[in-house]
Amino acid sequence: MGKLTAQAIAERALEIGDAEGLDAVTIRRLAGELGVTPMALYWHYKNKDQLLAGMADHLISGFAPGAADERPWQEQLRDLMVGLIRALRGHPCARNVFDHVDQVTVPSFLAVWNQALGLGRSAGFSVEESCLISKYLLQSAIAIADAPAHHREGQEVAERVRVKRLGLQTLSADTYPYIVEMAGPLAGGLDPELYDTFGVDLVLAGIEALAARRLESSP
Amino acid sequence: MGKLTAQAIAERALEIGDAEGLDAVTIRRLAGELGVTPMALYWHYKNKDQLLAGMADHLISGFAPGAADERPWQEQLRDLMVGLIRALRGHPCARNVFDHVDQVTVPSFLAVWNQALGLGRSAGFSVEESCLISKYLLQSAIAIADAPAHHREGQEVAERVRVKRLGLQTLSADTYPYIVEMAGPLAGGLDPELYDTFGVDLVLAGIEALAARRLESSP
DNA sequence: ACCTGAACACCGTTCAAGT
């Protein structure tokens, strides 16, 4: 089979993480599946944090944002967001990976971030505001990509949703009336289409609204 | 000293997590600090996940949202968000805790969530939309509360920000021009005031904009 | 009800050594 390379290790780690959760991604387990000694991995990654960063980089590596063009910034920001979501979709452990990683050490993520920063600036936001907007947009994209509604519609995930819904429905309807009422959608039974469009719309609507406020206060 | 109770254990765990990071919160370490055998903790929490849920619950327990009143929903949603942010502020490990916990198992979090759901409904959003909005608002609040700008202004955190900024500044200015330019604010050197107000404004502006769109499309 | 002691099956990582 293929040679043992940093890339191959990260890919295998993602397979394990997607299938069994990030906790199952262990140096020893990973080495075992790759038919190698645990220490072999330390040649390619100097520790587990670096491996996680490698996984994060691999997750985004397929999505290189094109150079900024002449279209309105709203459109480009939306493309960036849906592109990122699409790249992370199908990797259930993606969000978990990014939670454990210092995003500043992930080159492909920095590339996307850089693009978002530029678009924020061109929308008329200050340096500080652009930082906040971009952080917020990227974080929201990661969260949206993590929608349970989209994870491979396996039998066992449907079962987990069912259990979760039942758990919510059996809560006290006096103290948590709305939770009980909306147990179905809350547990993950949402329309995937709506989840994506609505989430992206929400983020972009907020950014656009603040951009408009900026313009009217300092014309 | 105080008796060994689930509450006391969660408090001590939060102290460790806030001071040294969540990884330092270990059953054995925690038991040691409490002057007790590791197994003693298993009487109060049946496993570590339950302990983390207890920590999450303790984080929010100080913030009980008042019943919904007659004020406009925008105002109440804002109060809910800033209240949650204030409750989590000063607990650097809060975000990490919530990342590891199934939020549905945290009663005090469910109470806040329930409130947000109700306000979403009263804003005219559908059941599904209210679910998405509330999830999004709560998640954003947790992220905003985690602002590095707010963590106890200790010497060592200032040093970490400096190192991070330098790391960003020494990146290739060709591939990441905006990142390099905005290294300062990106590394965490933002005005705390701006961070909060702008973040909350962003989320609420998005929600309000979508509420307005709903009204005009189905009057 | 509340806690201890000993044991099990794991971790990440270092360090010296092999080829």
Next chain:
DNA sequence: ACCTGAACACCGTTCAAGT
């Protein structure tokens, strides 16, 4: 350059036993 072997200092958790 790339990988192995043995060892260290940890983990979470179970299970039987104490009071």
